[in-house]
Amino acid sequence: MSFFSRRNGTLHVEDLSLSEIAARFGTPAYVYSRAALTAAFNAYKNALTGRDALVCYAVKANSNLAILNVFARLGAGFDIVSGGELARVIAAGGDPGKVVFSGVGKSAAEMRAALEAGILCFNVESAAELEQLDEIAASIGKKAPVSLRVNPNVDPKTHPYISTGLKSNKFGVAFEDARTLYRRAAALPNIEVHGLDCHIGSQLLDPAPAAEAAEKILGLADELAADGIHLSHLDFGGGMGIQYSDETVPSASEYLAAILKLTAGRKEKLLFEPGRSLVGNAGVLLTKVEVLKPGSEKNFAIIDAAMNDLMRPALYDAFHDIVAVTDGKAQPQCWEVVGPVCESGDFLGHARKLAIETGDLLAIMSTGAYGMTMSSNYNTRPRAIEVLVDGAHAHVVRRRESVSELFALESVLPG
Ligand SMILES: *Cc1c(COP(=O)(O)O)cnc(C)c1O
Numbered sequence: 001m002s003f004f005s006r007r008n009g010t011l012h013v014e015d016l017s018l019s020e021i022a023a024r025f026g027t028p029a030y031v032y033s034r035a036a037l038t039a040a041f042n043a044y045k046n047a048l049t050g051r052d053a054l055v056c057y058a059v060k061a062n063s064n065l066a067i068l069n070v071f072a073r074l075g076a077g078f079d080i081v082s083g084g085e086l087a088r089v090i091a092a093g094g095d096p097g098k099v100v101f102s103g104v105g106k107s108a109a110e111m112r113a114a115l116e117a118g119i120l121c122f123n124v125e126s127a128a129e130l131e132q133l134d135e136i137a138a139s140i141g142k143k144a145p146v147s148l149r150v151n152p153n154v155d156p157k158t159h160p161y162i163s164t165g166l167k168s169n170k171f172g173v174a175f176e177d178a179r180t181l182y183r184r185a186a187a188l189p190n191i192e193v194h195g196l197d198c199h200i201g202s203q204l205l206d207p208a209p210a211a212e213a214a215e216k217i218l219g220l221a222d223e224l225a226a227d228g229i230h231l232s233h234l235d236f237g238g239g240m241g242i243q244y245s246d247e248t249v250p251s252a253s254e255y256l257a258a259i260l261k262l263t264a265g266r267k268e269k270l271l272f273e274p275g276r277s278l279v280g281n282a283g284v285l286l287t288k289v290e291v292l293k294p295g296s297e298k299n300f301a302i303i304d305a306a307m308n309d310l311m312r313p314a315l316y317d318a319f320h321d322i323v324a325v326t327d328g329k330a331q332p333q334c335w336e337v338v339g340p341v342c343e344s345g346d347f348l349g350h351a352r353k354l355a356i357e358t359g360d361l362l363a364i365m366s367t368g369a370y371g372m373t374m375s376s377n378y379n380t381r382p383r384a385i386e387v388l389v390d391g392a393h394a395h396v397v398r399r400r401e402s403v404s405e406l407f408a409l410e411s412v413l414p415g
Helices: 019-025 034-047 064-071 081-092 110-117 127-139 175-187 207-226 252-262 276-282 312-316
Strands: 004-007 010-013 029-033 055-059 077-080 097-102 119-125 144-151 191-197 233-234 268-274 283-293 298-301 322-324 333-338 347-354 363-364 385-390 393-398
Touching: 004 268, 010 019, 010 034, 010 175, 019 029, 019 283, 019 363, 019 385, 029 276, 034 055, 034 064, 034 252, 034 276, 034 385, 055 276, 064 081, 064 233, 064 385, 064 393, 077 081, 077 144, 081 097, 081 110, 097 110, 119 127, 119 191, 119 233, 127 144, 127 175, 127 191, 127 347, 144 175, 191 207, 207 233, 207 252, 252 276, 268 393, 276 283, 322 347, 347 363
Parallel strands: 029 385, 055 077, 055 268, 077 097, 097 119, 119 144, 144 191, 191 233, 233 268, 298 333
Antiparallel strands: 004 010, 029 283, 283 298, 283 363, 322 363, 333 347, 385 393
């Protein structure tokens, strides 16, 4: 099911053509489909029917308030990694009581804010964090609900930069140390042990590593029960992959099947933290061809979006499909699709066969996740406008920045 379809030779988002969106709002623009967001969330919800479960959307994938609000209305919880993300969730109408707080370096101020807001759980990633959280909770007269994020040492078979569950990663507590640390947690006066958490990586296409991690987590939960530590929830993290080109991608129910089987009959609530799989395929980056520069070795198509708008190709060598919005008359040719930023790494796609002319619109597909949230103002480029399409209506959910706003917080030396 695609919410992006070609009608009369023009790519549409739901019932609106991308050419109309470009004419109304300009480019570059991130364009999202509400129906696609809803369908992705409901795929999890349906897969979890009949189970006591909570889907906590990983805010870092796309933290626009309108997107958080769409998920909040569908009943989502949220996985946050900063105090800033907590503030966003609350501003978007999310329930702090459904928030889990992940991350290896939570500051004292962030811990305090999350305790005051009454979040569901801290996913604690080290012994030092546990002790600090206990002290901070004591200082404000609260109990901190915690899970330990355990590193199951499973190879997720994904890109090394987005693999997080191996021993060599900075994330989580070593599996062997978890039991001891749980005993310590249980003994701390201002800590309440609630759960057990893991997250092994991102863009996972094979359900087997997630199932292997789940098996280890369940084994550990049983050992903890033998120690008298009874958990109220098990958090299996996020990481389910999406289709960027021709990968075979499991559906949410296929991805979760093994975990659901392993946990059948257990009392703990099940938590999941999907990010990419809820938003990735729900967004495109709409851009215009500024300059065509054919050459003897390579042809360059310079577009008005760049690595500052979409960092994934430059950062991970990630592939995003790039398509012409309108079927044109030009001869198809092979193009290096690059931005105007002064870096050789500023590319959006290599060797793409496209029939394009100057001024044509392109859509960079599957950019709803880790697109806008990783964007920057490098080269003093205002960030893209964000538009959320709902049927035939387009809502501006983040206006385009002006250049003066980019240096509004700066000042020169006096005198
Ligand atoms: C990034 C992250 C997620 C979401 O990962 P996706 O691959 O986008 O699903 C979930 N949990 C934690 C702890 C994360 O760091």
